[in-house]
Amino acid sequence: MSFRNTLNKNFNNHSETRDKHWDPALQTHYFKTTKDKAFDKLEPLFSNMKECQIVGISKEHGEISFNYKAGRKVFIIMTIIMVKPYRTAIDISATTESAIPFDFGYSHKLIPKLYDKIKKELDFVGTKE
Secondary structure, eight states: OOHHHHHHHHSOSEEEOBTTOSSGGGBOEEESSOHHHHHHHHHHHHHSOTTEEEEEEETTTTEEEEEEEESEEEEEEEEEEEEETTEEEEEEEEEEEOSSSOOTTHHHHHHHHHHHHHHHHSOEEESOO
8 A cells, every 4th residue: 555545545534446446445346136136135234224324215326325323424325236147336435524524544444344234135246347
């Protein structure tokens, strides 16, 4: 990890996943499912979590947005995209709401925790398409 990446991780209030992220924990995760089945599993998962409050769901756009309130308040947007039959990508964007413009890596650490919860519900394939 370079010095720039360390600064960006700790002195920022936003983190998101992508295919070629410098941190392997924040690379896009792929699951063996369809987009609709992923929605059917993830919507109740996050609805029933006491620290989550769902703000909006758009199956047409493949997005679930919710507020995560465990310690700090974080706004999460989860994007679910079917890239191949039975191959669905899930990307997560997390923005911490605070008075100061950085969260000391809280949003960066939260994304792998959310992926761990998703992995308990869906069959994880890997981080490479």
